[in-house]
Amino acid sequence: MAVVIGVLSSKNPAERRTPMVPDVAKKLRAQGAEIVMQRGAGAGAYLSEADFPDVQWVDTADEVLARADMLWTVSPPDEATLAQLRPGSTVLGLLAPYGSADRARELAQKNITAFAMELLPRISRAQSMDILSSQGAAAGYQCVLIAAAFCPKFFPMLTYAAGTIRPARVLVIGAGVAGLQAIATAKRLGAMVEGYDVRPETKEQVESLGAKFVDTGVSAAGTGGYARELTEEEKAQQAVKLGKAIAQADVLITTAAVPGKRAPLIVTDEMVRGMKPGAVVVDMAAETGGNVAGTLPNQDVWVGGVRIIGPVNLPSNMPVHASEMFSKNLFNFISPFIKDGALVLDDTDEVLTGATLTANGEVKHPGVKQALGL
Amino acid sequence: MAVVIGVLSSKNPAERRTPMVPDVAKKLRAQGAEIVMQRGAGAGAYLSEADFPDVQWVDTADEVLARADMLWTVSPPDEATLAQLRPGSTVLGLLAPYGSADRARELAQKNITAFAMELLPRISRAQSMDILSSQGAAAGYQCVLIAAAFCPKFFPMLTYAAGTIRPARVLVIGAGVAGLQAIATAKRLGAMVEGYDVRPETKEQVESLGAKFVDTGVSAAGTGGYARELTEEEKAQQAVKLGKAIAQADVLITTAAVPGKRAPLIVTDEMVRGMKPGAVVVDMAAETGGNVAGTLPNQDVWVGGVRIIGPVNLPSNMPVHASEMFSKNLFNFISPFIKDGALVLDDTDEVLTGATLTANGEVKHPGVKQALGL
Numbered sequence A, B: 001m002a003v004v005i006g007v008l009s010s011k012n013p014a015e016r017r018t019p020m021v022p023d024v025a026k027k028l029r030a031q032g033a034e035i036v037m038q039r040g041a042g043a044g045a046y047l048s049e050a051d052f053p054d055v056q057w058v059d060t061a062d063e064v065l066a067r068a069d070m071l072w073t074v075s076p077p078d079e080a081t082l083a084q085l086r087p088g089s090t091v092l093g094l095l096a097p098y099g100s101a102d103r104a105r106e107l108a109q110k111n112i113t114a115f116a117m118e119l120l121p122r123i124s125r126a127q128s129m130d131i132l133s134s135q136g137a138a139a140g141y142q143c144v145l146i147a148a149a150f151c152p153k154f155f156p157m158l159t160y161a162a163g164t165i166r167p168a169r170v171l172v173i174g175a176g177v178a179g180l181q182a183i184a185t186a187k188r189l190g191a192m193v194e195g196y197d198v199r200p201e202t203k204e205q206v207e208s209l210g211a212k213f214v215d216t217g218v219s220a221a222g223t224g225g226y227a228r229e230l231t232e233e234e235k236a237q238q239a240v241k242l243g244k245a246i247a248q249a250d251v252l253i254t255t256a257a258v259p260g261k262r263a264p265l266i267v268t269d270e271m272v273r274g275m276k277p278g279a280v281v282v283d284m285a286a287e288t289g290g291n292v293a294g295t296l297p298n299q300d301v302w303v304g305g306v307r308i309i310g311p312v313n314l315p316s317n318m319p320v321h322a323s324e325m326f327s328k329n330l331f332n333f334i335s336p337f338i339k340d341g342a343l344v345l346d347d348t349d350e351v352l353t354g355a356t357l358t359a360n361g362e363v364k365h366p367g368v369k370q371a372l373g374l
Helices: A022-030 A061-067 A079-084 A101-109 A124-129 A131-150 A177-188 A202-208 A232-248 A269-273 A319-337 A350-354 A366-372 B022-030 B061-067 B079-084 B101-109 B124-129 B131-150 B177-188 B202-208 B232-248 B269-273 B319-337 B350-354 B366-372
Strands: A004-007 A034-038 A056-058 A070-073 A090-093 A113-116 A158-160 A163-165 A169-173 A192-196 A251-254 A280-283 A300-303 A306-309 A356-359 B004-007 B034-038 B056-058 B070-073 B090-093 B113-116 B158-160 B163-165 B169-173 B192-196 B251-254 B280-283 B300-303 B306-309 B356-359
Touching: A004 A061, A022 A034, A022 A319, A034 A061, A056 A061, A061 A079, A070 A319, A079 A101, A090 A319, A101 A356, A101 A366, A124 A319, A124 A350, A131 A177, A131 A251, A131 A280, A131 A306, A131 A319, A131 B131, A131 B158, A158 B131, A163 B319, A169 A177, A169 A232, A177 A192, A177 A202, A177 A251, A192 A202, A192 A232, A232 A269, A269 A300, A269 A306, A319 B163, A350 A356, B004 B061, B022 B034, B022 B319, B034 B061, B056 B061, B061 B079, B070 B319, B079 B101, B090 B319, B101 B356, B101 B366, B124 B319, B124 B350, B131 B177, B131 B251, B131 B280, B131 B306, B131 B319, B169 B177, B169 B232, B177 B192, B177 B202, B177 B251, B192 B202, B192 B232, B232 B269, B269 B300, B269 B306, B350 B356
Parallel strands: A004 A034, A004 A070, A034 A056, A070 A090, A090 A113, A169 A192, A169 A251, A251 A280, A280 A306, B004 B034, B004 B070, B034 B056, B070 B090, B090 B113, B169 B192, B169 B251, B251 B280, B280 B306
Antiparallel strands: A113 A356, A158 A163, A300 A306, B113 B356, B158 B163, B300 B306
């Protein structure tokens, strides 16, 4: 029997992405799946019903949820949606697995197979499914656009008839996918760019983008592509070296995250106060507590002459391309398990099992269980 | 006797530029001029009193105006300031000469020598004084940052693990200083860029920045670096060819201006409605009526799925560098006429006389007189 894939329209106007784009719908249909979408889904990404010849459109979320064997979603289902999910069905998308013990419990109790793409193993084979990476690229790019728009200076060097403008100095802390994209974008715009990360293996990547690596002498290579937490002594050493680079920056972009934990506080109030008047800070970690003292999510905060911006859900600012990448990532994750239209999951598959939040009535992921005390 | 140069703080919080920066104050002081600034002037550009060791600070505008022989300003003096200007004194800056017959009359009646930098002859020797050009470069850069921030797509091509994102298509209409800077900035960000101008001599400039020139077959080479107005027939021909390029664009930036007149309406409502959903229009001519049907100054307007943004005073968004360029332009204009600290104007100087709005009790500029019916 053909698997029915459901997509709801977003209840949150600030979430403009859709997990289903026309190209992916077409491929799923070719695999024999059926797709049911709620009217309005895709509108945030400027997609109309006419763009989806392979989809059945229904008026209400109820109708989608009554029929869906598998729900694709860009954000965790809310209470009402959770309550209506069909027992035994599958949910696939960004589920904020560390965000709520109640949600994890309810998914398990309803016997939902929930794949949280945040939990995807960071192995080579899974790169084409890596939503954190694709959305991180969008976020890193957006950070630079925000910083450039608020910076009172040109990013590029400019020679005009009466002289030469020196390029702005941009410092990017955290050289994951988002940070590297921020570095690349700031370089494109012509700024002098420095990059920093506690993982020493990022030095080469930062330098390959034409940026200078800030060497603090602290190394914190961790597992799974993330850094481990630093000791107090290491933090102090990092602070001294970083402080100098921060004081010289016209723009500071911070992107350091630790999955399931508060973001590390890297830039102290003192460092912020040491920045130039007119300096701009964009703290991409605002949603998880911020890398910068004083950051508030979704707000601009002034500390003296320094503006600290705490943007949230940056990929939603560019919903066309963010949705395209998101949808392709989900397709690459699940399509090997759609056979003659039916969903046939394989619980020996390393990628599937790694991304499993709940299945068979249980919360499965060890890291999440530990973090949430389940 | 030393000339006293006065600078007021801006009464308009949206105007963050200052016509006097520390480097220029130092040079003027070295020439023997005195500089009196009102407390708060410079603050919008993140400059404090301590940054200006060569300046005397006073508390009120009254004190500045009582002492100043020459007022430097980024925008036309308002009624109150006009009333307080010392008869026989000099005013220097952007004065919106075509904006108000009353203002021109009052400047003349008070026997003010007013140099409106908008009127600067566009000759080689005056390039280093050209405020319209330096501020136009800032505006063109800002247009692209705004467009990129609102565009639902990446500007650059992006190769990620699940595929490739195609670069955004940017069309820039009007290839003056602002338009060329917009083209250069959009190219920096990795977009596919097309440029268009009615002046055929701009083709080479557009192409030298790596952009494609839209050939409509219409030529409107004018005088003074601006285009002449097109005939109705030429407009129709332009519309057909441009319409196609506009329909393909993800971003449209328009920068066409005619000094002292309403901006030419180039992009019709029909053309806007032919654009893709999610397309972004930034109309830099919003303040003078707009190049695009539907533009409103300082507002976002949606026409179907197309967002039309009508920014005003864009250089003020980057007050540090915009002020630096502005101040240097003014210095280059007036410093040859400061001798042993005294202002000695030369009414045989082509640049000085060309930029003269009022002198000796009269409105002098023929173009302004004609436009304002004086």
